[in-house]
Amino acid sequence: MNDDAIQVRSVSRRYGSGDSAVTALDEVSLAFPRGTFTAVMGPSGSGKSTLLGCAAGLDRPTSGSVVVGGTELTGLSETRLTLLRRERIGFVFQAFNLLPSLTAEQNVALPLRLAGRRPSRARVREALARVGLGDRARHRPTELSGGQQQRVALARALITRPEVLFGDEPTGALDSQTSREVLALLRDMVDREGQTVIMVTHDPVAASYADRVVFLVDGRVHGELAGAGADGITAHMTKLESVPC
Structure with missing residues (x-):
């Protein structure tokens, strides 16, 4: 099996x-x-x-290809793409996107229910326990802090x-302390469970939790840093912002 979770090959996207x-x-x-x-x-x-x-x-790229775990996405129908995203890819956004009328455990179970599967309560509670919310399963979003809501989304x-x-x-909508807690949780999932995480961020502190930081300028890769701290990432970003278009 290839060691890459995802390969992006000569991808261009034009609008x-x-x-x-x-x-x-x-x-x-x-x-x-x-696992990175x-x-x-x-x-x-x-x-x-x-x-x-x-x-x-x-x-969909205008040209080039994307391979997810050995599956080439180019040419997949919308239905097959939807199934692939549902079964093999997870998403966490700045907005928590929780349904306010549902409890934490009901929000967590929603993807499986939408896929026509009936999740066991044990599996849902296990997912909440992984993010440190095993005791908040019956709470609705309004009864949770912003950090707790993002943990439910996770x-x-x-x-x-x-x-x-x-x-x-x-972590864009979280205060600095809560942001660090969520980032530490992501880091722990990579280190202890081999989860693969790809995160877009503008925050050098957030990026410092990653194994490497990939930099883009005007749609092109402009280098990367491995194991860098927030100060080093900030310095690199400052250089990039002066790159001529």
Whole structure:
């Protein structure tokens, strides 16, 4: 089995046509090894979220290919793409996207119910316990702090036991202390359970929890750092923001 959870091969993504066309990604090639934590950073408009969308099968590249765990996404029907995302990929966003009328355990169980499966209460409680909320299963979102709501969202993403967990600014709506707690939880899942995490962030402190940081500028890869601290990442970002277009 290939050691890469995801391979992005010469992926370009263009929007529009003619003189008004915008190139969001330009011949990007990246590999994301299994059991690693990768942060993706870059100035505003650099293509971070577009890269995440293409890698996760949420968006289709204009050219190039994406391989998820040996499955080539190019050419898959929308139905097969939906099944792949549902069964093999997890998502956590800045907005928690919890249903306010449901309890924590009902929110966590929702992906399996939408897939026509009946999750066992033990499995749901196990997912909540993984994120430190085993005692909050019956609480509704309004009864939980922002950090706790994001932990419920994380448990919901993990209930399907995904091969890859994608985060799009997952700590962007949290205070610094709560953000560190969620990031430490992600780091622990990588180290102890071999989870693969790919996270888009603008925050150098958040990125410092990753094994490596990949930098994008104008839709192209502009290097990466491995094992860097927040200060080193900040310094690199400062250089990138002065890169001429």
